Amino acid sequence: MLLQCRDLSVGYRGQPLFGALRMDVDSGEVLVTTGRNGSGKSTFLxxxxxxxxxxxxxxxxxxxxADDREPRFRRSVAALLDGGAWYPNLTAAEHLSFVQLVNAPMPGDWFTTADLAEALALDGFADTVPGQLSSGxxxxxxxxxxxxRPSRLLLLDEPERHLDEAGRDSVDRLVTEYAGRGGAVVLVTHDATLAAGLGRRTLSLDRDAAEGPAVASGKRARRRSRAR
Amino acid sequence: MSVVRRAPAGPAVSSAQPVRANPPGASRRWLRQRRREHGGGAGSLYFVALSVLVGIAVVAGTLPRLLSGDRSAADSAAALPLLAVGLLGYAFALTLAARFGPVTATPATLAWWLASPVDRRLLLLPSAAMVLSVAAVAGALHGAFVVTVVGAQDQAAAAAVVGAGVAAAVLTGALAVVIQTVTDASTAVLERIAVLLGVVAAVLTMARTPVPAWTGPWGWPQAAADGRGGSWLLWVAVAALMVAGIVVWRLDRLPLRRLAAGSTLGAITGAGLITVDPGIASRAAEEHRWATRPRTGGRLPRIAGPRAVVGHDLLVTRRSPEHLLVAGATLLIPTLLGILTGWGITLAVGWLLSGLAAVTPCTVNARRDRDLPALRRLLTLPGPALLAARSVLPTVLAVAWGVGAGTLLTARTPGAEGWAWPILGAAAGPGLAAGALRAARRGAVRHELPPIVTPMGILPTGPLHWAATGYDTAILFTIPTLAALITGTPAAMLLPQAIISVVGLVAFVLLAGRADERR
Structure with missing residues (x-):
């Protein structure tokens, strides 16, 4: 099992948002995490x-x-948590090239900059700096x-924000492709289409965690996924 | 008590009547009244009164020395460096004028006052008056500086020099505003003039042939000090008044688009002042700068690993030629100070500030890495490795700057040991780079630091701590060079400087890089 949570309780200043969560995510799986505003999804991520x-x-x-200070852990985990981060002096295309150049050598089967530019329709603004781009x-x-950047675990916090329908579809396809290449994904979303992707398991913090110790791995989670 | 005040009612515009611009006076009075009601009246009055008293005390202490007439004649050796200082000062002032307008307006004024049928000339008149007033003060300071350096025969001659400085600066400020009213390319025109003045200053710094000072407003105070007063000065003052008159006449031709960029930059600067956090303002200004300029040439070098980070810095430097021009201009300052003041604390301070000013612009990416951990995670480099890569270009630039400054200092300063200064400058480069990187990576102002209570009010130590961060490291790591600049004896300082500089930079990179990983 790639990612495991045992008896997890998260919150702020000693006040738990939810507790006793057990959860496993293996390579090739996509776990969709849902919950009302303030239920602790982003803190969980x-x-x-x-x-x-x-x-x-x-x-x-x-x-x-899981420790962000460990180089090996950082190399394995890619996360988009609080909106994007970029250099104001590089264009969109240069950002992709720069990330891959610094992370070189890249695995042979990894996304190329051309793949990503095409999938997310970046070509229209490839030569534009972030300061001149719209939110979407x-x-x-x-x-x-x-x-x-190459990774084994992808954490996405509401990747659909500011995106139009085509953008959300692109993210949906890329998440599936990432999992298809052997990566594990934990996706926090309010978008029903993203949550309902084929074969995706769902962890609802409202149902599975708020009522007490929850087990979102194994049969229970798969049962919910099928029920959708 | 009601906080709602009725705004002054203006005449409704009828389609049958010819449309005339309304005078803004009534609205201004209303706004002033509102500000008085909401402002801290007693506190503001106390602050203004104390500032005026301190200003009078400073002027009263300085004027007698300036106007004492104990200096007999102008020093001919200082003529060219003084002219170069004047040129650099005008280049700096024109650069600021280009960035801010020079006439500008607050975003609120731009959004609803200037867009409404209000007399634009009257609306912009205070801003134009502010530009000319600032120019007059700067010109007076320029004149006073000239008097301080070359002296004056008597009080009347000193007053003529200061007057020439005021007239020259007001004429230049007024011309800058006229250019703004004439063309959309005013920013480019003013910036190119500034670059030209900087180049001329560089040539003059190295030239040994005399150049007449009256060739431009940057030299008029000097020309007045040389005895060119009388009717010539009167004509300059008349010309300044005439161009100021043209400014007033042309103000209503100033379109909104020519005020917008300066207004945004002014708002960013204002936010930095209001929040007492220059870091926020400088970061916003950096983003604004890249978002509003066309992308100029260059491609990301196809080099992999940590070296790609160096390639990124190189690309940004290539796209910011103005930063290299600034670095080139700062090379002149130690040389000019060396000629004008000789070895001493002034030269050491000038060298340190100039060096940091030259290196700081190429540390913007290091600042971004520090500000945004998400970027560091995308790059997956260990903290020290990333910071080490980010330190390469600042170090190279600082070493090159040190060699250049040392060479110029040797060439133009009497009694300088020829071979040692460029080597000492190079040795101090890593120390300067460490200081510049530390300054770039400053976080937000720590407002939780305890304030100091003074008779002039409460002095917050957070902004002081912020301002000193970076300079502290630079001073610490370049102590041998600073000592050499004070005493004029560089040879003995070479080895200590090289060791302190390199060890200091390595220690900074390791400690700060590891701190990034823990953040």
Whole structure:
């Protein structure tokens, strides 16, 4: 199992948002996380990304604790959490090239910059700097950048924000393709189309965690996924 | 008590009547009244009164020395450097004028006052008056500087020099506003003039043949100090008044689009002042700069790994030729200070500030990496490796700057040891780069630091701490060079400077890079 959460409780200043969560995600799987505003979805993702300590419980990646300070962990996890980040002096196309150049050598079967530019329709603004892009175009660029670097676990927090329908479809296809290449995805979304992708498991923090210790792995989660 | 005030009612515009612009006076009075009601009246009055008193005390302490007449004649050796200083000052002022307008308006004024049927000339008149006033003050300071350096025969001669400075600066400021009213390309015109003045200053710094000072407003105070006063000065003052009159006449021809860019930059600068956080303002200004300029040439070098980070810095430098021009211009400052003041603390401070000003522009990406952990995660480099890569270009530039400054200093400063200064400058380069990188990576102002209570009010230490960050490291890592600039003896400082500089930079990269990983 690639990603495991055991007895996970997350929150702020000692106040848990949810507790006793058990969850597994293996390579090739997409786990969709849903929940009402304030239910702790983004905090949950930050814990998975090793950027925040859970109140209780453990998060492990390949058996090692999730810790953003560990180089090996950072190399394995790509995350788009709080909107995109970019350099104001590079164009959209240069951002993709730069990320891949710094991360070189890239795995042979990884997304190329051309793949990502085509999938997210970046060509129309490839030579434009982020300061001149619309919110939707910036979000496309942010998604492309997080997919440009090689990783084994992809964490996406509402990647559909600011995107039109075509953009959401592109993200949907890329998430499926990422999983198809052997990566694991944890996706927080309010978009029904993204959540209902084929074969995706769903973790609802409202149903599975708020009522107490929840188990979102195995049969229970798959049962919900089929029920959709 | 009601906080709602009725705005002044203007005459309704009828389609049958010819449309005339309304005078803005009534609205301005209303706004002033509102500000008075909401402002801290007693506190503001106390601050203004104390500022005026301090200003009077400073002027009263300085004027007698300026106008004492104890300096007999102008020093001919200082003529060319002084002219070069004047040129650099005018280049700097024109660059600022190009960036801010020079006539500008607040975003609120731009959005609804200037777009409404209000007399634009009257509306912009305070802004134009502010430009000319600032120019007059800067010109007076220029004149006073000339008097300080070359002296004056008597008080009347000193007053003529200061007057020439005021007239020259007002004429230049007024011409800049006229250019703004004439063409959309005013920013480019003013910037090119500034570059030209900088180049001429560079040539003059190295030239040994005399050049007449009266060739431009940057030299008129000097020309007045040389004894060219009287009717000539009167004609300059008349010309300045006439061009100022043209400014007033042309103000209503100023379209909104020529005010917009300067207005945005002014708002960013204003936000930095209001929040007492220059870092926020400089970051916003950097983003604004890239978002509003056309992309100019260059491609990301196809080099992989950490070297790609260096390639990114190189690309940004190539796309910012103005930064290299600034670095070139700052090379002149230690040389000019060396000629005008000789070895001493002034030269050391000038060298340090100039060096940091030259290197700082190429640290913008290091600042971005520090600000946005998400970017560092995308690059997946260890913190020290990423910062080490980001330090390459600043270090190379600082070493090159140090060699250049040392060479110029040697060439033009009497008594300089020829071979040692360029080497010492190069040795200090890594230390300067470390200081520039630390300054670039400053976070937000720490407003939680305890304030200091003074008779002039509460002095917040957070902004002071912010301002000192970076300069502290640069001073620490370049102490041998600063000591050499004060004493004029560089040879003994070479080895200590090389060791301190390199060790300091390596330590900074390791410590700051590891701190990034923990953040």
């Amino acid at each position: 930050r814990c998975l990304a090793g950027q925040q300590q859970p109140l209780e419980g453990t998060v492990t990646l390949d058996g090692h604790p 175009q910036r979000q496309r660029l942010a998604v492309a950048m997080v997919l440009a």
